Amino acid sequence: MEDTKTPKNSLNIVSEKEQEKSTKAPTKTRHDLQIGRRVFHFLNGFSIAMAYKYFFTHTRIVSILGTIACTAYILEQLRLAYPEISKKFSWFTNIFLRAEEELKESAMIPYAMAILLSILTFPKPYALIAIFTLAIADPLSAIIGIRFGKHRVVSHKTLEGSAAFFVATFFISFFILYSGETDFFWITIGAASVIALFSSIFEMLPIKLDDNLTIPLAVGFLAWFCSFIFF
Secondary structure, three states, X not given: XXXXXXXXXXXXXXXXXXXXXXXXXXXXXXXXXXXXXXXXXXXXXXXXXXXXXXOOOHHHHHHHHHHHHHHHHHHHHHHHHOHHHHHHHHHHHHHHOOHHHOOOOOOHHHHHHHHHHHHHHXXXXXXXXXXXXXXXXXXXXXHHHHHHOOOEEXXXXXXXXXXXXXXXXXXXHHHHHOOOOHHHHHHHHHHHHHHHHHHHHHHHXXXXXXXXXXXXXXXXXXXXXXXXXXX
């Protein structure tokens, strides 16, 4: 009778391959869609902005975000200091981390710091424009640029992605700034257009800093400056 049992060596090989697969390091780069990461990016920023707009005072939201930022920083340091533990959560890191973030702090840290700094620095309307832009316009421009981008302007940036950033930032700025008064409708259109235009130009610049930090701060300053010009 023929023996149908799998040899022990084969079992060991299969086991080793499965283990290697489960502890595989992140391989995604900024050129990949990473929909899970971008949805997480959107949900974090959008929920914080909505909470600040409708539910929490300035003092309360600063306290909450300060706690979140500190917690995120500690978790990142633990991930980097104890890679043998972080490998057990490779299923998570493969979804949310990029290859270049395996041995350094992820974009989660500048993301949290940018939101906190925006709320600390700018009056509420301009902080909301900055946070909503980070949550909506930034990931949307990346998805459109990666999926449909054909005309490259600078490294890693396309006209299609920048156009998506412009449109999203325009509508965000308009809906935050418009008070409902007819007299200010066209003025708000003009202000939103200027904010969106210069924000899109800034977003295309090849700055060697994390755009999760630079974009909301630049947009917040632009929105604040435009308010002195238009209103």
